[in-house]
Amino acid sequence: MPNKKLLCAALAGMFLISGCATTIPPEALKFNPDTLANRQVQARKFDTKNEKELLSAAAAVLQDLGFNLDESAPGIGVLVASKKRDARESGQVAGQIMLGILFGAAAMSIDSEQLIRASLVTKPAENGSGYILRVTFQRVVWNQNKKVTKIEAINDLETYKGFFDKLSKSVFLEAQNI
């Protein structure tokens, strides 16, 4: 079956290419065109004089979202939290089952669990009043064979919007776009 051969070749190629990437990509530590846009999505300014209160309200929101706190350094406004969750998505499962029927169970890769990490950082606003809070999420996804399938930053607008909506309610303060 030529299709099967093609798929095997493509997969082998992908593994070889991914195996070769042992040096750091040239753009990894440079600002890029998305830097400013990401900052705007991930940060809000809060009109408060009390950084600790803002952090503690944010910690409560992280708990509302089911995160467990891993690290906290309130002196420099840092909270780190994570949670493990199911990663199955119905669309992917259906597609992979089809692949399994065609090429055997070994060809299937269904995302099964994920680790979601969040770091939340506050810092005094540049103009001297209030604090800027920036939250960033990332995740690692494993398939049913415990192999890593995705390792990525979460840049989805709705995720951040949802977080700040909850935080605004939590601090009873108006979150202002920067």
Add this chain to the structure above:
Amino acid sequence: MKITKRNLSVGLTVICSAFILSGCETMQARVLDSSTNKSAVQLRSMQSRAFDTTDRLKTMRTVIATLQDLSFVVDKADMELGSISATKLDGYALRMTVSVRPHSEKMVIVRANAQFNITPVTEPKPYQDFFVALEKAMFLTAQQVE
């Protein structure tokens, strides 16, 4: 010598093992990273810069903000030691630890070290890029440390 199936398979096994073993280094070399062709002095020099400020806290906050701008998620921060660790996930895992130490009466030294997946980053370019990003955020020039 007649090439039998047995001889062939023994030969292949030896060749394969040689390839596998040549990729190995001793545990000691891995722990001490002694196989990198850079000396400790060279590494420190490419990984460190001095800034004309005594505000260690503000420098730490700026380092964190720069790391966030570069899509890192902070793993750990310690105000007393002045150290920050963060990870960037983008199809790869890039982990950095940055430390901020007072240098003289009017300077701080920022030192960064990075690992890309399972290898140490020992080329100067990524560190240069990091310090270029940091200088922009600090509004100060990053100076080479002698």
